[in-house]
Amino acid sequence: MSIKMNNGRVLSALLTATILISTITGTASADGGVCSTESNPEAGSSGYPLISNIDDILADGKPVFLFFYTDWCHFCHQQMPIVDELEEEYAEKLAFIRINAGERPDYAEEFGVGVLPTIFVISGKNGREYVKEEITGFTEETGLKEIIALEENTNQMTVVPETQGMVTSPADPPGDDRSHSNITITPMADIVTLDFDSYADKTRIDEQYAGQGVHFLNDYKAGQIYRASPQITAHPNARTSPNVLVNDFYDIEFGSSVDVPMVIWFEKPVTGVGMWLGTTESWCTPQATVSIYDCRGSLLGEKTVTVSSAFNTPLEVDDPLERVQQVVIDYGDTTCPEAIDEFAFRFGAGQCTDTTPPRVTITSHPKSSVENTPGQTIKGTVVESGILKSVKINGVPAEFYMSFGVYYFSGKVTLKDGSNTITVLAEDGSGLKHSDQVTITLGVPSSASLGQFHLTQRGIMQNKACDVDGPLVAGKDAIARIFLDVKTASGMDTYVSSVEMKLWRREQGVDKLVDTFWGTIYSPFLSGFNSPNHMTAIHFWIQGDKLDSAGEYRFEFQPYVGLSKVGSPLVANCGGEYFTFTETKPIRLFIMPVEAGISNPHHTENHLRDYFKQIHTIARTFPVRDGYSEPWHGKKTGVYYVEGSPLRLCDGTEAMKNKYGWCSGTGWRWRLIDRDPSGVLRRADHEKVYDYTIKDQICDPKQPTIGGRVLNNGVVGTDAAHTIDFVPGLGIFRGGAHPQWGEKKHYVPIDEDHDGQIDRDDYQHFISEFFDEDDSTTPRWTTDLNKYDHGETYRHFVDQNGNHCNDRKSGKLLEPNADVVHLWYNANKIAFGPASEAMNAYNKA
Structure with a gap:
């Protein structure tokens, strides 16, 4: 909580008073124990009279307990009986006033009520402003009594001029014409204030204030990327000139403070913290969230405010039980770094015990690995809900920062030849520790040789030492892949960092460099190697224009570790060092x-x-x-x-038959195109029908289908599986049904007349016979479509010899077939008639 003076300056009680004026958030709940003032759509100003004249009550020397609530706020209903009990106990000492914010939103707005319930304990006035304590959210009775007890112990208040910065006497300072209430604030000697003015501009802060029991998380190290480095920074709007503290970062692109907060922790619990918030960037006004935690990482309180480069946003967050040991100041996903001034706190009497150790995980290296250079960066995470005091890599402190509640560390090590054990040890604020280990073998490459060489233009490779997928063609993209056998001086397998390939073309007996390529793991965009496994498939992607000229080419490979060459260049040799690319006819x-x-x-x-x-x-x-x-x-x-010129499809009309010789018929069987204006072709839902009892009678026992049946009573499907969209101006090809494709003995009926239903006008072209289950004599196969009902098994041919197959000989039908089969035959006459003739004419020309 803050006291607002009559000149508009907000002076934190942590900085000025023996009383700790705080915003108490109360008992935690799923939704924070508060109701939004925007939750009641019926809120408005009624004619409700003024409940009481607060000024008159204060003039009589009695503080006011002002309680804002609404009927629809369930947290208010929880708070109401507690307020009733307090009134019974303190009625002689306090004036209790209840205001229904739903009926008097003007009063709520005047007092700046943003959430409900809200309680103000008003002890006096300072000029035109009340000296008050604000408690938001549901609060237990003990918390409210602590506030009332503070008021009972306070008799007079005097406010010093702004230039003094601290209250030193209950007497009015010279030249101060401000009016005061009768409440006195006496100095509090144990308040610690950090104004950041005793260090030079650009000083990075981590342990400089350790003597006062406060530590700042700082991951800065010269020459490395850092994301959270509190730095003293001169700023014209500093509350106490000239400096503020800014959470500096490396740069916006590679290492910004986005989602990386400023983290401060205390060796002993404090009652709370107060500070001025701002930003060094004039173009941004981010939302700042300040959270306080105990030693276990339990959230004790949190506030969010909007800040600017004016550094005129005060904020205080306190814990009535005085258990605060960590403060997180976060500007979220903005690139504006966190910045504070006049950071104040007071050590308290709270107690906290942490029994959960941190958990360390090394992420940069597997448990066992081989590296080819001595210098390695060890990275990883530490999961610690409370305070992370230190991270050490082989005993050397490592830098770390926090993001989304997880700590990220990094540090450099220098490997020695052979096996190296890397240990990362993390220690939390309670002295609990945890470690993780990896074993890294330093294998500095001494030699390299070609184990395999592959060259292909079609992507086909075989597992052999020399694999050339010919013929090799000029002007065509190619892939060269090598298996590099890299050894240390002791013969251990290791790897190189990169491989350069030089492509040479032989011209008049002299090799001329065409271009240089760098090897990749597989994709052209993944070029880094970090294990011996990557040496088994190093790819080089060669564009066709690099092979534009027919002739002889040579492939030369140079391995590197960093900028240092490993051995001499390696030349691919498959019965010779040159590979011939020829010009072929198009x-x-x-x-x-x-x-x-x-x-x-x-x-x-x-x-x-x-x-x-x-x-x-x-x-x-x-x-x-x-x-x-x-x-x-x-x-x-x-x-x-x-x-060629477009081939017109027959549409079944007499006009088309007369115009184009290949349309030798009319009617449905010759309508090879559908140009319905709807642009949608719909088919029925259907399924195949099997009969495993006739496998001795059927022509193909492996395919015991006897036909199909229509589902859903013939209603066509409207989903993607049952519809085909087409452009009406182009139409859609109707290819018909092949008479003997696999086990298909039926063709799915199509809504030919586009009326949304498979009816007789449609299925008469798809059904030749069906199994009439409703026959009065006995169920049997019949061709009388007047008796057909959806759901009965049908097929597109008449099985005259009882073998359940559509018999053909030399491509000719031996049994009667539905129109849809004849449609297929006529479509083939087009494909292998005029289309073939046009192709033959082109080839002859």
Whole structure:
């Protein structure tokens, strides 16, 4: 809590008084023990009269206990009986006033009530402002009695001028014309105030205040990235000139203070903390959250305020049981660093015992590993809910910071030859310790040799020492992969940090450097090696333009550790050091579009992308150059494509039959395209029907299907599995049903007339016979579609010989079939008729 003087300056009681005026948050609950003042939609100003004249009561020398509540706030209902009991006990000493904030929101606004319940204990006035104590949230009776007891022990108050900074006497200072109440604040000698002015600008703070029992978490180390480094900083708006304390960081890109708070801890419990908050960045006004914890990491209190570069935001957070041992000041995900001034505290009488040790985990190295350089950075985490006092790596202090309640440490070590045991030891504020260990073997590379060499342009590799996937083609992307056998001087397996490949092309008997490539683990974007396992598959990605000229090429590899070469260059040799890349003839691709060419405006972006993706796949698959183009552009590509005039599909009309010779019929069987304006083709939900009792009778015992059946009473599906969208301007191809594809003996009925139902107008084209389960004589297969009911088994052919198969000979049907099968035959006449003729004409030309 703070006392606000008549000139607008807020003076923390921690800095000025023998009484500790505090904001008590009360008993913790799932939602903080408070109700928002915005929770009541009916809140408004009524004609309710003024409950009491607070000034008159204070003039009579009686403090006021002011209680704000609402009828809808359940925490207020919990607080109400406690206030009733206090009134019975203190009625002669305090004036109790209850205000329903729902009925008088103007009173609540005047007192700055933000949450409910809120209690003010008003002891007097200082000019036009009340000297008051504010208690927010549900509070136990003991906490309220402590506040009342403080008031009973306070008789007079005097306020010193702002220039003095501390109250030293109950008498008015010279020249001060401010009015005062009759309450006296006497000096408190055991309050500690850190104004940060005794150290020079840019001084980094960690243990400088250890003699006063306070420590600042600081992960700074010269030449390294750091994220939380409290630093003395000169600032024009410092509360006491010239300095403030700023949570400095390395830089915004690699090591900022985003979500990394300023952390302060005390050797002994304190009653609470007070401070001025601000920022050194004029462009930001972040939300600052100050949290206090005991030695176990239990949250004792928390406040959030908005701060600015004016450093005019005071804040105090206290614990009535005086158990505070850690303070976390966090500006959240902003890049504005935390900054404070006039940090004050008082050691208290609280007690705290921590019995849970920290938990250390080394994350930078596995339990056992091999490293190729002596200098290593050891990183990891420490989980400690309370105070983390120190982290040491092999006895040497390491830097660490906190983020989201977890501590992150890092430190450098220098390995010796052979095996090295690295121990990280963490100690918390209670002296409890925990450690983690890893074993790192230093294997400095002494030699390297090629264990395997692979060269491919199709991505096909075999497990052998020399693997060349020929033919090798000029102008085509290639991958070179090597297995590098790296040894230490003692013969132990180790690894190198990087491998450089030089590609040479032989021209007139002289090798000329084409380009240099760096090896990667697999992806072109993962180039770092950190274990011997990475030596088994080092990839080099070679663009086709580097192999543009046909001829002989040589591959040379140089391993490195850092900037130091390991051995001499290694040259790939598979029966010779040179590999021949030849020029091949391009593929000449003729594309026969159906209905519309690639330039048709109805084509979607996805269609165009898929169109060219397939051409690209052809160029990548065949031993030709990469790339594709139309032949008249004169480019060197592996595929030249030409698109013919669109082939029109028969639509079953007499006009189409007369115009195009390949449409030799009319009607449903010749309607190969659907151009319905809805742009949606819907099919029925269906399933296959099996009969395992007839496997001795069926033509193929391995596929005992006898047909299919329509589900859901013929209602077509509307989900993605049962619909196909198409562009009405282009239409959709109707390919029909192959008569003998695997175990399919039925074709899924389609809503041909687009009326949302599979009815006779539709299924007459898909069903040749069905098993009539409702036959009055005996269930049997029949072709009388007047008797068909959805759910009965059907098939698209008439099984005349009883073998449950659609019999054909030399591609010709031997049994009657539904229209949908004949549709397939007619579609094939188009595909292998005019389309084939156009392709043959192109090839001849």
